[in-house]
Each structure stands twice: as C-alpha cells, then as structure tokens.
Amino acid sequence: xxxxxxxxxxxxxxxxxxxxxxxxxxxxxxxxxxxxxxxxxxxxxxxxxxxxxxxxxxxxxxxxxxxxxxxxxxxxxxxxxxxxxxxxxxxxxxxxxxxxxxxxxxxxxxxxxxxxxxxxxxxxxxxxxxxxxxxxxxxxxxxxxxxxxxxxxxxxxxxxxxxxxxxxxxxxxxxxxxxxxxxxxxxxxxxxxxxxxxxxxxxxxxxxxxxxxxxxxxxxxxxxxxxxxxxxxxxxxxxxxxxxxxxxxxxxxxxxxxxxxxxxxxxxxxxxxxxxxxxxxxxxxxxxxxxxxxxxxx
Numbered sequence: 390x391x392x393x394x395x396x397x398x399x400x401x402x403x404x405x406x407x408x409x410x411x412x413x414x415x416x417x418x419x420x421x422x423x424x425x426x427x428x429x430x431x432x433x434x435x436x437x438x439x440x441x442x443x444x445x446x447x448x449x450x451x452x453x454x455x456x457x458x459x460x461x462x463x464x465x466x467x468x469x470x471x472x473x474x475x476x477x478x479x480x481x482x483x484x485x486x487x488x489x490x491x492x493x494x495x496x497x498x499x500x501x502x503x504x505x506x507x508x509x510x511x512x513x514x515x516x517x518x519x520x521x522x523x524x525x526x527x528x529x530x531x532x533x534x535x536x537x538x539x540x541x542x543x544x545x546x547x548x549x550x551x552x553x554x555x556x557x558x559x560x561x562x563x564x565x566x567x568x569x570x571x572x573x574x575x576x577x578x579x580x581x582x583x584x585x586x587x588x589x590x591x592x593x594x595x596x597x598x599x600x601x602x603x604x605x606x607x608x609x610x611x612x613x614x615x616x617x618x619x620x621x622x623x624x625x626x627x628x629x630x631x632x633x634x635x636x637x638x639x640x641x642x643x644x645x646x647x648x649x650x651x652x653x654x655x656x657x658x659x660x661x662x663x664x665x666x667x668x669x670x671x672x673x674x675x676x677x678x679x680x681x682x683x684x685x686x687x
Contacts, residue, residue, distance in 0.1 A: 560621040582603040587673070589673055625641040
C-alpha cells in the first residue's frame with residue numbers, strides 16, 4: 390500500500406499508547422474511532438510492522454500511515470466552491486454545517502468525489518483526501534491532497550507549523566485592539582493571535598466585534614475555546630457560547646479566510662484567500678441599523 394505519511398517519534402516523547410498518539414500526528418484521520426479502524430486494518434504501522442491500539446510509542450520509532458485498501462467512498466452531490474486546483478492539490482471553500490469526514494454519508498470527503506479531477510501523476514491517490522480538519526460549524530478554506538507526495542509534504546508543513554491560517558469571527562463584546570491568547574487546552578500549549586477589525590453597538594449584546602485570528606497551534610476547537618475563555622464567545626457558538634444568546638438558523642460566525650503554504654512540488658509560495666462571508670457583513674450591518682434606529686427614536 391502507498392505510504393501517505395511518515396512520523397519519527399521524538400526523543401522527549403511522554404509515555405503514550407498508539408491509539409492516543411496517532412491522531413496527534415496524522416490530522417487526516419478525523420476521529421479516535423477512525424484511528425481505531427486504521428490500526429485494526431493495518432493502515433498504521435510501526436517500524437514496518439502491524440501495531441495494536443495498546444502498543445506503546447517509543448522514541449525513534451517510525452510510524453507510518455498507509456493508504457486504505459477499502460473501496461473509494463460514494464460521492465455525495467452538493468454545490469462546492471473549488472478555490473484552487475492543480476494535479477497535486479486543491480483548496481475548497483467548505484460550507485458550515487458539514488463535517489470534513491466521518492461515518493455519515495454527508496461529508497466533505499464524499500462531496501469532493503467527482504468534484505475534483507483525478508490526478509494523472511504516478512503517485513495519484515485513489516481519491517482526493519483532506520489534509521486537515523475544520524469543525525462541522527466552521528466554514529472556509531480546506532486543503533485537499535490529490536497525490537501521495539502532496540499529502541506527505543503538506544502534512545509535514547502542518548507538523549512543522551509552517552502553514553499560516555487566517556480566520557475571521559464575530560464575537561460578543563468589544564475586544565482589545567489586538568493580543569495573544571495562550572491558555573493551555575487540555576494541558577497542551579496553545580496560542581492564538583487576534584487583531585480587532587471593527588466594533589459596532591448592538592441592542593442585545595451591547596457590542597459585536599469583527600476579529601481576525603491567526604492560530605499558531607492546532608488544538609481541537611482552539612479558537613472557539615480561547616475566545617470564550619477570554620470572555621468574548623463567537624456569535625452562534627452553541628457549545629461554548631452564552632445560553633440563550635445564539636442566533637438560531639444562522640450557524641457559527643467563524644470562517645477560515647486564508648491559507649499560506651508552500652506548494653509541495655513547485656515550491657511556489659501560495660496565498661489563497663476568500664472574501665468575508667455575506668452572513669458576516671449582513672449581521673454587522675443589520676445590528677448597526679437597529680442600533681441607529683433605536684437611537685433616533687429614543
């Protein structure tokens with residue numbers, strides 16, 4: 390089977406089992422259940438030998454993720470914006486409210502089947518694969534690999550933290566102009582840089598702020614947790630937001646607007662961007678109009 394990613398365990402590794410370690414080093418695997426399945430199918434190997442979920446990870450070991458031998462997933466038909474595509478990779482604009490991958494049929498992994506052209510390269514993957522994750526309610530740019538080499542190289546860029554990600558969010562409250570949030574998440578170092586773009590008055594929330602965010606680490610729900618811990622939950626966040634203060638039917642106001650990375654084959658510096666979603670602009674304008682109307686009539 391084709392090797393998708395290779396990881397050498399560092400010297401300073403703490404005692405941990407493969408089941409808990411694999412998802413940290415292979416972000417393409419969507420969940421702990423996915424890790425368990427991959428290990429049981431022999432798709433995660435240590436030093437070229439099959440491992441088990443209970444195998445202890447040790448310094449210097451070579452852990453590899455192999456391409457699955459199962460049949461390609463059935464394509465899910467949905468409108469999908471392809472922002473960039475060549476023979477090696479693609480970048481799509483993921484809608485909110487859909488998971489990148491998982492056990493359900495309605496996923497981005499299934500939606501890109503037939504939407505992206507099959508690579509003509511010798512190391513073409515049997516089907517394109519997302520390189521990283523975005524939360525189900527988060528929209529925006531998602532990087533897809535179409536060849537084994539692209540998947541390996543992009544995975545290494547994520548591991549080395551050389552891929553720069555830019556997000557936008559609307560939060561409740563008035564953030565300071567800019568700053569760094571570095572509260573640990575589940576005991577792990579975490580860092581998010583933010584820059585305030587605009588603050589408007591709001592009848593219900595006093596203030597709403599549009600903020601750009603640059604996560605330097607990739608913890609699960611990092612941006613959502615960091616902003617909530619700071620006291621500025623993201624509008625529409627049902628998990629970390631304020632109960633009773635979630636706009637029903639509008640979703641989460643968090644979007645991945647930019648990706649900067651090195652092309653895995655041409656070495657070109659790519660800077661992929663999308664505009665702020667319409668619902669962000671609409672919410673800010675609507676809240677501002679309501680406030681101004683209230684001030685005129687009060």
